[in-house]
Amino acid sequence: MEVFLRGYSALGPYVPVFLFIVVAVTFGIVTLFIAKLVRPHRPYPEKLSPYECGVPPLMEARERFFIRFYIIAILFVLFDVEAAFLYPWAVLYGKLGLYGFIEMMIFIGILLVGYFYAWRKGALDWVKEG
Amino acid sequence: MSAEVPLSYYLILGALLFIIGAVGVLTRRHALVILMSIELMLNAVNITLVAFSRMQGNLTGQVFSLFIIAVAAAEAAVGLAIVIVLFNSRETLNIDEINLMKW
Amino acid sequence: MNFVLPEIDLGAIAPQLWLTATAILVLMVQAFVPLVTSRSLALLSIIGSLLSLVATLGLWGQEAVLFSGMIALDTFSLFFNVVFLLGAILTVLISVEYLEREQIAHGEYFALVLFATVGMMIMAAGVDLIAIFIGLEILSLSLYVLAGFMRQVLRSNESAMKYFLLGAFATGFFLYGIALLYGATGSTNLDRIFLIAGERGGWGNVLVMGGMGLLLVGFGFKVASVPFHMWTPDVYEGAPTPISAFMSTAAKAGAFAAFVRVFLYSLPGLAASWAPLLAGMAVLSMVVGTLLALVQRRNIKRLLAYSSIVHVGYLLLGLLSGGTEGGASVLFYLLAYTFMQVGAFAVVVYLGGQGEDDLSLARFSGVAVRHPVAALAFSLFLLSLAGIPPTAGFVGKFYIFSAAIQAGHIGLAVVGVLTSVVSLYYYLGVIVFMYMRDPVDLPERRPSAALVTALALAVAGTVEMGLFPGSLLDLAQQSVASLLGS
Numbered sequence: 202m203e204v205f206l207r208g209y210s211a212l213g214p215y216v217p218v219f220l221f222i223v224v225a226v227t228f229g230i231v232t233l234f235i236a237k238l239v240r241p242h243r244p245y246p247e248k249l250s251p252y253e254c255g256v257p258p259l260m261e262a263r264e265r266f267f268i269r270f271y272i273i274a275i276l277f278v279l280f281d282v283e284a285a286f287l288y289p290w291a292v293l294y295g296k297l298g299l300y301g302f303i304e305m306m307i308f309i310g311i312l313l314v315g316y317f318y319a320w321r322k323g324a325l326d327w328v329k330e331g
Numbered sequence: 332m333s334a335e336v337p338l339s340y341y342l343i344l345g346a347l348l349f350i351i352g353a354v355g356v357l358t359r360r361h362a363l364v365i366l367m368s369i370e371l372m373l374n375a376v377n378i379t380l381v382a383f384s385r386m387q388g389n390l391t392g393q394v395f396s397l398f399i400i401a402v403a404a405a406e407a408a409v410g411l412a413i414v415i416v417l418f419n420s421r422e423t424l425n426i427d428e429i430n431l432m433k434w
Numbered sequence: 435m436n437f438v439l440p441e442i443d444l445g446a447i448a449p450q451l452w453l454t455a456t457a458i459l460v461l462m463v464q465a466f467v468p469l470v471t472s473r474s475l476a477l478l479s480i481i482g483s484l485l486s487l488v489a490t491l492g493l494w495g496q497e498a499v500l501f502s503g504m505i506a507l508d509t510f511s512l513f514f515n516v517v518f519l520l521g522a523i524l525t526v527l528i529s530v531e532y533l534e535r536e537q538i539a540h541g542e543y544f545a546l547v548l549f550a551t552v553g554m555m556i557m558a559a560g561v562d563l564i565a566i567f568i569g570l571e572i573l574s575l576s577l578y579v580l581a582g583f584m585r586q587v588l589r590s591n592e593s594a595m596k597y598f599l600l601g602a603f604a605t606g607f608f609l610y611g612i613a614l615l616y617g618a619t620g621s622t623n624l625d626r627i628f629l630i631a632g633e634r635g636g637w638g639n640v641l642v643m644g645g646m647g648l649l650l651v652g653f654g655f656k657v658a659s660v661p662f663h664m665w666t667p668d669v670y671e672g673a674p675t676p677i678s679a680f681m682s683t684a685a686k687a688g689a690f691a692a693f694v695r696v697f698l699y700s701l702p703g704l705a706a707s708w709a710p711l712l713a714g715m716a717v718l719s720m721v722v723g724t725l726l727a728l729v730q731r732r733n734i735k736r737l738l739a740y741s742s743i744v745h746v747g748y749l750l751l752g753l754l755s756g757g758t759e760g761g762a763s764v765l766f767y768l769l770a771y772t773f774m775q776v777g778a779f780a781v782v783v784y785l786g787g788q789g790e791d792d793l794s795l796a797r798f799s800g801v802a803v804r805h806p807v808a809a810l811a812f813s814l815f816l817l818s819l820a821g822i823p824p825t826a827g828f829v830g831k832f833y834i835f836s837a838a839i840q841a842g843h844i845g846l847a848v849v850g851v852l853t854s855v856v857s858l859y860y861y862l863g864v865i866v867f868m869y870m871r872d873p874v875d876l877p878e879r880r881p882s883a884a885l886v887t888a889l890a891l892a893v894a895g896t897v898e899m900g901l902f903p904g905s906l907l908d909l910a911q912q913s914v915a916s917l918l919g920s
Contacts, residue, residue, distance in 0.1 A: 275408045282404035321465040372606035379613040387620035402571045417591045
């Protein structure tokens with residue numbers, strides 16, 4: 202191993218990863234190849250159709266998603282990312298004291314304004330009322 | 332086995348990602364793909380900043396990348412909202428077809 | 435790790451705080467109070483802006499750097515606050531009627547205008563690239579939404595899309611530039627960058643140069659200078675007209691505030707490197723903008739968009755001249771430009787008619803007969819934009835060109851004067867339509883009180899700055915002197 206690594210010290214820690222990738226890829230390819238040699242090959246339409254819990258498929262799988270998914274997802278991403286700012290604050294909470302607490306409450310308060318706004322505007326309702 | 336990956340690798344990776352993103356913005360015609368290319372550029376900046384932060388031995392770069400992540404999320408939200416509105420009215424996201432006004 | 439709490443002085447950012455609070459209040463009121471009219475929200479926004487203006491004037495003369503070297507309180511940022519607030523107030527005033535006519539009278543509009551203004555203020559006051567970036571993004575994100583505010587109108591959607599994609603693209607460059615500067619100097623603080631950037635050689639120098647160039651690209655996009663201008667006409671055409679006015683005045687002033695601070699204050703040692711680039715951008719903006727403006731007949735908003743590119747060229751010339759004189763001429767011109775450009779757009783709002791499906795120059799045929807006051811005001815603004823005395827535009831251009839000549843950029847000043855002369859042709863074209871053609875059938879309408887107020891303010895500002903520029907120029911010079919410490 203040491204001989205192999207000589208001159209590649211910068212990449213040293215990554216050699217096991219590299220070997221692992223090689224082994225994994227080889228294993229996958231070999232298995233698929235052997236399976237193709239061994240297995241019987243008798244196709245018919247039902248077998249070729251996509252599996253949907255045993256029921257014959259009704260329509261194309263590529264369907265347009267309900268627009269609500271996007272809005273919920275966007276809102277999630279926004280509020281989720283803001284949570285990143287809570288980590289450094291939480292780590293230093295003890296040292297920040299009351300001042301830090303008030304600061305973060307203001308931050309969260311402004312986030313809540315956005316949340317109430319989204320709520321009020323019906324962005325969080327799954328089915329629009331009325 | 333504990334040798335570190337040198338700083339320049341990160342910088343080169345960042346630069347390459349940035350260039351890939353920039354070329355993507357300029358050559359792709361689909362609005363969503365352009366949006367993703369822009370996100371790629373921002374993340375390239377993040378890599379560069381964090382690498383420099385390590386090199387300079389201060390945390391400014393890492394703090395900055397935190398801000399960039401937050402802003403990028405807001406930007407993506409606004410961008411997707413615009414994309415949805417536009418798609419609802421035009422049924423296309425090819426920016427060559429979005430040409431009511433001359434470029 | 436030792437930890438020092440940053441010094442907090444909320445009084446120093448009172449203008450920003452008043453505006454933020456008002457924006458949040460507008461947002462909440464329109465969401466939770468039933469049947470609130472957009473007029474009352476506009477009034478609320480204007481009250482908030484006036485409070486912010488009072489706070490700004492109350493801080494006048496104070497100097498401090500606060501929040502761990504993030505935000506500076508100096509006359510420079512306060513002067514810009516006045517420009518931004520003026521732009522915001524005028525925009526709100528001309529919006530009231532427009533929003534009702536186009537049936538987009540949602541309260542979010544005013545909240546977004548106020549948020550954008552807060553962003554500009556943070557940009558102008560930021561002495562750390564992080565603060566400038568945050569301000570820039572608050573501004574840009576609000577404007578992306580505002581550009582697409584007419585959700586049912588394809589033009590507006592398209593405008594928002596183009597503005598967003600190119601704006602975000604520019605943000606990428608801007609950030610990469612910041613990253614490189616940080617790599618070279620180890621700091622995002624403008625003071626530290628100023629100290630270190632000048633003395634670096636070799637590899638560090640490459641980083642500084644690259645970072646500076648990318649920042650230039652980013653700023654170039656945001657202020658819409660050639661060769662980064664392609665989005666301007668489309669975005670201005672498609673966006674709601676008051677927002678076009680807002681983008682071309684206040685938002686541009688915000689970008690210029692950071693531009694001046696970064697380049698004149700933080701990177702003057704590298705002037706030898708950025709001056710040629712800036713000179714190129716200035717000349718291209720003036721020449722290309724003029725040439726393209728000459729052929730615009732289809733849409734007055736497009737004409738004003740191209741003319742705004744020319745004005746960016748003049749402003750870059752002032753920035754390039756540097757020093758107190760050059761910086762002050764930029765500040766003065768931005769204030770003058772706010773009055774005349776918003777005024778011009780206000781007339782477009784008034785004469786536009788619902789849907790604004792026809793804003794060709796032909797529509798302005800014979801306006802002088804039916805709407806003599808509007809025609810007179812429009813002529814005043816256009817002549818001011820062209821730089822005819824005794825208007826604000828003339829004085830502004832005069833200061834910029836004389837600063838350029840003092841700084842030795844005689845060739846550039848000549849280009850500026852020549853493009854001004856040529857610009858007279860397309861501005862006069864509109865006036866010729868208004869006064870010398872047979873009138874077309876324009877719907878008879880009475881302008882709202884808000885619109886009249888905005889027009890009166892803009893006319894007063896344009897004339898006042900043209901006749902008595904002395905004291906304002908002194909203020910502009912004090913502001914830049916406070917920035918450059920001379």
